[in-house]
Amino acid sequence: MNLQALDGRLLFAVPKKGRLHDKCLQLLSGADIQFLRPHRLDVCLVMNHPIALIFLPAADIPSFVGNGNVDLGLTGHDVILEACMQDRVTEVQRLGFGKCSLQVQAPEHGSIKTVEDLAGKRIVTSFEVVAGEYFDKLDDRLNLVGDQKTKIQYVGGSVEAACALGLADGIVDLVESGETMRAAGLRAIATVLETEAVLIKSNSPSRPDFTPLINMVASRIAGVVAAEKYVVCSYNVHRDVLPKAVQITPGRRAPTVSPLDQEGWVAVSAMVLKKNCARIMDDLVKIDAQDILIFNLDNCRV
Numbered sequence: 001m002n003l004q005a006l007d008g009r010l011l012f013a014v015p016k017k018g019r020l021h022d023k024c025l026q027l028l029s030g031a032d033i034q035f036l037r038p039h040r041l042d043v044c045l046v047m048n049h050p051i052a053l054i055f056l057p058a059a060d061i062p063s064f065v066g067n068g069n070v071d072l073g074l075t076g077h078d079v080i081l082e083a084c085m086q087d088r089v090t091e092v093q094r095l096g097f098g099k100c101s102l103q104v105q106a107p108e109h110g111s112i113k114t115v116e117d118l119a120g121k122r123i124v125t126s127f128e129v130v131a132g133e134y135f136d137k138l139d140d141r142l143n144l145v146g147d148q149k150t151k152i153q154y155v156g157g158s159v160e161a162a163c164a165l166g167l168a169d170g171i172v173d174l175v176e177s178g179e180t181m182r183a184a185g186l187r188a189i190a191t192v193l194e195t196e197a198v199l200i201k202s203n204s205p206s207r208p209d210f211t212p213l214i215n216m217v218a219s220r221i222a223g224v225v226a227a228e229k230y231v232v233c234s235y236n237v238h239r240d241v242l243p244k245a246v247q248i249t250p251g252r253r254a255p256t257v258s259p260l261d262q263e264g265w266v267a268v269s270a271m272v273l274k275k276n277c278a279r280i281m282d283d284l285v286k287i288d289a290q291d292i293l294i295f296n297l298d299n300c301r302v
């Protein structure tokens with residue numbers, strides 16, 4: 001691609017592979033950011049906005065955004081900390097996917113039961129910065145100095161094999177379902193951090209006049225994320241129990257209440273968190289609400 005084609009375009013970094021890739025593409029589609037990615041090309045022009053997408057490994061995105069080479073990015077909170085970019089990027093929006101924990105793990109049937117048992121021993125991880133800071137604090141607390149300090153060794157993947165291979169006494173790795181950890185005969189003994197995918201913008205933007213475009217992309221993405229998180233709950237209820245109904249479904253600002261063509265009855269609709277939906281329906285049944293319906297949202301602005 002001719003690099004001049006990028007002139008005047010906001011650069012937006014997207015994970016090129018791995019756990020976040022598919023979800024990020026769905027997010028772009030939901031935000032109506034249209035593009036055709038030519039085979040094997042990591043840069044492509046957005047057709048309906050002055051934006052170019054740059055496909056990069058998720059772990060490299062924080063540095064590109066933090067150093068101002070790229071204006072916006074989708075990546076994991078964990079890799080922002082690992083790249084020490086937390087002061088150079090702003091996390092504009094949590095995206096509700098890529099959720100997992102960075103945990104200290106040790107052999108399930110071994111003698112190591114706490115992180116204190118691991119202090120001074122060997123740790124293998126792909127997160128050498130974050131794990132290094134974590135164990136530095138532990139070493140300081142336990143007054144371990146010089147050769148007594150915990151040894152951190154970097155590996156690029158398959159971290160979970162390190163204990164079985166005799167490379168490590170414990171590891172620091174991401175855990176989502178826990179399947180990888182259990183299959184490797186490990187158990188979690190501490191959580192270093194919780195992470196999820198985030199939209200980030202640079203604290204050193206290449207051009208201040210991109211601000212309206214950045215705000216538009218952020219607002220569209222926030223709409224897609226909210227639409228994933230919320231459903232609309234609608235029901236009919238007798239006016240006598242309306243105060244109770246409003247307590248159950250307060251909405252984001254307030255529920256919409258409209259009179260029904262039947263004396264004493266109103267129709268109520270409100271956004272509710274998808275994860276609370278079943279409990280809310282149970283509570284509405286208890287106050288004799290009727291015709292309770294749940295609608296998924298395709299998209300929204302909140």
Ligand SMILES: Nc1ncnc2c1ncn2[C@@H]1O[C@H](COP(=O)(O)OP(=O)(O)OP(=O)(O)O)[C@@H](O)[C@H]1O
Binds near residue numbers: 078
């Ligand atoms: N098991 C998981 N569940 C949820 N999110 C995860 C999981 N593993 C990683 N992530 C998130 O996805 C980010 C990218 O991880 P991933 O290992 O998929 O990327 P990659 O190294 O670019 O890809 P690959 O492992 O295919 O080379 C992580 O930094 C983390 O934020």
Ligand SMILES: O=P(O)(O)OC[C@H]1O[C@H](OP(=O)(O)OP(=O)(O)O)[C@H](O)[C@@H]1O
Binds near residue numbers: 173180
């Ligand atoms: O708790 P779980 O649901 O099993 O997920 C955790 C696994 O996912 C990640 O690895 P990934 O599969 O991305 O491959 P990698 O080892 O090459 O990084 C992470 O490093 C763990 O190994």
